Structures are given as structure tokens and as C-alpha cells.
Amino acid sequence: MRKESYVVVLSTLLWFIAFALQGAGIVAADPRIFIGGIPLPLLYLLIMGVWGVINSLLAYYLWAPRFYKRAYEILEERE
Amino acid sequence: MNLVAIVLTVIGAYLALMLAIGYWGYKRTKATPEDYYLGSRMLGMLTLSMTLIATYASMWTFLGAVGGNYRIGLSFVSMMMMWNLLWPMMLWFFGPRAWLVGKKYGYITYSELINDYYGTRVLGVIAAIVGIIALVPYIAVQLMGGGIALEGFTQGGIPYAEGVLLMIIVMVIYVLIGGLRSVVWTDVIQGIFFLATMLCLSLYAVHLVGGFGALFSKLATTNPTLLKPNNLKFGIWIGYVLTWGNAVVLPHMFQRLLMAKKPEIIGKTATSLSVLSGWVQTVPVFLLGVAATILIPGLTGAATDSATALFASKYLPSWLGATIIAAAFAAGMSTLDSQLLTSSSLLVLDLYIDPLKKKLSPKEETLLARIMVLILGIIIAIIALSRPGLIVPISTAGTAIAISSYFFPLLGALYWPRAGKAAAYTSMIVAAVTAIVTWLVFPFPLGIYNVLWGLILGGISYFLVGLIAPPPPRESIEKFHGLFKRL
Numbered sequence: 001m002r003k004e005s006y007v008v009v010l011s012t013l014l015w016f017i018a019f020a021l022q023g024a025g026i027v028a029a030d031p032r033i034f035i036g037g038i039p040l041p042l043l044y045l046l047i048m049g050v051w052g053v054i055n056s057l058l059a060y061y062l063w064a065p066r067f068y069k070r071a072y073e074i075l076e077e078r079e
Numbered sequence: 080m081n082l083v084a085i086v087l088t089v090i091g092a093y094l095a096l097m098l099a100i101g102y103w104g105y106k107r108t109k110a111t112p113e114d115y116y117l118g119s120r121m122l123g124m125l126t127l128s129m130t131l132i133a134t135y136a137s138m139w140t141f142l143g144a145v146g147g148n149y150r151i152g153l154s155f156v157s158m159m160m161m162w163n164l165l166w167p168m169m170l171w172f173f174g175p176r177a178w179l180v181g182k183k184y185g186y187i188t189y190s191e192l193i194n195d196y197y198g199t200r201v202l203g204v205i206a207a208i209v210g211i212i213a214l215v216p217y218i219a220v221q222l223m224g225g226g227i228a229l230e231g232f233t234q235g236g237i238p239y240a241e242g243v244l245l246m247i248i249v250m251v252i253y254v255l256i257g258g259l260r261s262v263v264w265t266d267v268i269q270g271i272f273f274l275a276t277m278l279c280l281s282l283y284a285v286h287l288v289g290g291f292g293a294l295f296s297k298l299a300t301t302n303p304t305l306l307k308p309n310n311l312k313f314g315i316w317i318g319y320v321l322t323w324g325n326a327v328v329l330p331h332m333f334q335r336l337l338m339a340k341k342p343e344i345i346g347k348t349a350t351s352l353s354v355l356s357g358w359v360q361t362v363p364v365f366l367l368g369v370a371a372t373i374l375i376p377g378l379t380g381a382a383t384d385s386a387t388a389l390f391a392s393k394y395l396p397s398w399l400g401a402t403i404i405a406a407a408f409a410a411g412m413s414t415l416d417s418q419l420l421t422s423s424s425l426l427v428l429d430l431y432i433d434p435l436k437k438k439l440s441p442k443e444e445t446l447l448a449r450i451m452v453l454i455l456g457i458i459i460a461i462i463a464l465s466r467p468g469l470i471v472p473i474s475t476a477g478t479a480i481a482i483s484s485y486f487f488p489l490l491g492a493l494y495w496p497r498a499g500k501a502a503a504y505t506s507m508i509v510a511a512v513t514a515i516v517t518w519l520v521f522p523f524p525l526g527i528y529n530v531l532w533g534l535i536l537g538g539i540s541y542f543l544v545g546l547i548a549p550p551p552p553r554e555s556i557e558k559f560h561g562l563f564k565r566l
Contacts, residue, residue: 041153
């Protein structure tokens, strides 16, 4: 696996764990705490949402360009 | 004009538009299976993104998910947001490799890919049977949702059965005549319509409550449990996440991975879907669900699935309420049309032509595909009219069976050259049986959702048998993993 792939996979795994910890009620579970008018559980959820999009952007900018280049090379071999 | 007439006018106009698109697709469809099922693999980012999200977001999103947020609140939306962000990542994981071998070797279905890789014909037959069995409850749910929405909004003015029949008849016509081109372009319209409607509806609901600040402070004082992230048992929560987060392996979703025109389209689509699915589809459903607890309080159990329709009938003028119902129809039809077309491909290609080695011309194959769409439409309508149970458990449990049994054979074909056909057979059967047993016989053992049990036991059996039994044929490994090594 290439170095760029590790970044994408690691970020996604950490995101999955961080999100699951909230689902299990271990982190950011107290609805009485408000930050900037937003309940803490909701704020944490929104941060997880942004992180999820970042994972896709990491794949797009770090991993994908090489795939495109190699895919074209492989497909051209047929002709 | 009375309510029923308004609803019929708005929905009639919407359905007429769908038929017009179906006719447009018909004029452009060539009589080949690749064109009828995959649109000749020529989809761009807009069409692929919209057909994926429209296929993924179903009537359940409009009704069941709003009801889920009404009952459970933040715990429900955290689960939804996670799976709605996970599946675009799984699209990154499976999509590029599946697209590459699909394009290079001409696969149209999941079964064709795994049959070729594992060097067998029977595996694809099992996969197709699992696919058909798993899709049936899911498809029935969409039709039921249409009937329930229409009946609820018109307070019985349009009976359930008529709503179901209206939806299936229009859809069968445009899928039958136009194939994938009709499906994709109706999906684009339906997807935009559905997402925009849900966004406007949720913002209006928040406005009625008094804005975001008022909504959250009212929830915190009147119903703080709706802001807790752990109202659901974790085993159920993570089970749903893994079910829907892996939805790209479902037959109708997987087929879409093969439709991209160029490799860049896959990447752009996955990235755009993380925003469309993770945010645009998810947040409005939450806002509408929790705002509805203040605006239309007192709903419990299955009645919460009617929250959207009740909100529309109470707070919107009739014509706008009818538009909301049309959007619910759009959400359902955009999923159902894709499933209908894919089910036809499973029956025609994977259960008839390939295993029986039938030699048909492309024109005959396409005709057979169209006949199958018609037959399936009739069967599905009959099932939906019998109204099986609650929306969420039916659709999710059926999907769980397919996801848990499809996952590991595909994973091996794309990432692990060690496991051969014995591992694939074992995993597929063990996962499917486990998902059924932990749903019907011993429901959710240890509080863990059945898809997780299916994935765990299917995965263990795949890797154990894969290590012991012979690997796939050498030429298959070279054909697939030889390519992947160069990526």
C-alpha cells in the first residue's frame, strides 16, 4: 500500500472510532452542555460530519490521481 | 378544488413528467443488454451522483427516517450521518477496482464478476437468488410508503391500494421502455426534487419553531433525551451503520459502479456524495423530525412514520402539501426503478442466460429484459398490496441478508487473492443463513443487529476456508490482481 493510501485509511479508521464512541455514549453524550448555542452532542456530530467529508477529499487529492493515470494505461492496453 | 383533486393533479403532473422522460430514454436506448442495463457505461458525475443518491435514499428516508428522528432524536441522526458518510468511502474502496475490471472485461452484474473471478457459474446463481430474495421486501417497502403517504395526506381520500398501483404502473412503463437511460434521468429529476423539498420543508419547520436556537433550547428543556447520542443500543446502532454503510455492494448499487464513463467520474462522484448524502440528505431529516415533536406532538410508534405527511397537511397549503407527497413518491420511485431494472438483470443474465448457456442475440436479450420488468412489476405490486408490517425492520433486515453475503466474495476478488471459490461459497451461505437466523429465529442476540452477525460469521468463514482451500485459478488472479498491483 502506498503512503498516500495509509493517510486516507488511517483518517477513515480514526473517524469511524471517534464516531462510534459517541454512538456508544462514551464521548460528547451530555445534552445539557451547550457550546455557542449548540448542544455538545450535536456539535460533535457536526464535526464528525465535516471529518467524513475530509476523508473523501483526502482520497480525491492524495490517492485518486495515480489511479486515474494507471487506469488509462491499463485500459489502453486492450486496443 | 378539493384535496383529493389537488393531490391527483400535482402527482399526475409529476408522473406525466416521468413518463415523458421514459419516452425520451426509449428513443435513445439501443437494443443491447449493456445499453439497456448500464447506459453503455457513459454516465458523467452529475448523472452518476444523482442516480446513486436517488437510488440510495428511499421512501424510508422521507417517512421512516423522519419518524426515527421524531422518536429517537440525535442517536438516530448520528447513526444516519455515519452510514451516509461511510458508503461514499466504501464507494472509494470498491468502486475504482470494480469499475476497472468491469470496463476491461465487460461485466454487467455482480454475479458475472465473481463467477469469472472464482471460476464457477453456481456462485453467481446463489448471489442472484440472494439478491432477488433480499430486494423483494425492500421494493415492497417503497410501494407501501407511497400508499401510506397518499392515504395519510388525503385522510383516506385516496385509498392505499390506488396509491400503490399508480406508482408501480407508471414506473414499470418508463423502466420497461427506456431502461437505464430513463431510470438515470428520472433519478436526476427525482433526486433533486426530493433533496430540495426535504431541505425547504425542514427549514420551514425550524422557522415555525422559532429558529435553530429556539429549537435546541426547547428540546433541551422539554425533551432532552432527543439530544442524547446513545438512545439506541450500541449493537443495534453499529449494526445499522454497517448495513447501510456497505450498501454499495447491493446489486442495484453495485451495478452503478460499472456505469462511469471515465475513472475520474468515480472519484468525483464519491466526493460529491459525501456532501450530498452525509449532509444534504441527513441534516434536514433530523431537523424535520425533532421540530415535528414540537409542532405535532404526541405521535408514538408506527404513527411517527406519518410525521412528514401530518406536518404537510397541518402547516402547508393543499397544493404545497401535494408537492410534498409527490416528493415522497419521487424518493420511493427513484429507488424502486433501479431495483426493478437490476432485478431484471439478475433474472435474465444471472439466472437464465449465463447458467443455462443460452445463445441469444442482443435484441432478444433486451426484449427478455423488458418482459421480465413487466412480470416483476406485477409480482411486486401483489406483495405490496398485502401490506407487510413496519417499514424500517422489513427493508433493513432484507438488505442485511444481501450485504452480509455479498461483502466478502467481492472483497476477495478485489483485494485478497488467497481465497478461492470454496471460501466464497461458504461465506455467502454462512452469512445469509446467519443474517436470517439472527433476525427471525433468535432476533438480535446480545443486542447486536443481524447484519453484524452475518458479516462476522461470513468474514470468519471466508478467511478460514480461504486459508485452507485452494485459491482461485491462476489466470483469474493474474486477470484481477495482476492489474491491481499496477495501480
